[in-house]
Amino acid sequence: MADHTLAHRSQNATRTETVHLPPATPPTNHGRTLAAWTTTWTVVAGGVIAGLGVAFTMMWLFWVGMAVIAGGLVLGKVLQLLGHGQGGAATLARAQRRGGH
Template sequence: MADSSAQTEISYLPPSSPPANHGHTRAAWFTTIVVVLGSTIAGVAMCIAMMWMIWVGAAVVLVGLVGGKALAVAGYGQAPLGTADTNTH
């Protein structure tokens, strides 16, 4: 026999909602695109055994990471938690 009594579901809600943009900022997009490009260059270089090209791909990845952090510091990244900045750049 099936139990037909109603059950209440208990769920946990965070005290405040997280940022709504999920990292959809210029800094995040720049970092993602440049790191993927550098990884692709390095991956293709590994397949064709060109060591110098692997290092070029690694350098492109490094430029993407540093550039993304620089853009975030310049104000093109996600606002820190607890601030009301909507990032209108």
């Protein structure tokens, strides 16, 4: 009878796992870019405005909040295209000035 206990399996590995590494080192900023922060905070502000519009039953305030959210998404994409996003030229230059982080 074979021993299939957890202790036996942890001490006697039956197969090896293949490790797949990425072809290059990923950026070290963990998404802390101007484009990411701008997008995040404008969407949060728009959500708060829209939520207040719902809470106070003001449809116009709700739609203002929704417009702020849409504007934040567009602004974040524009900043990303201008190089302020993950792996962008402005982000990489900023990382070099700060010592790689």
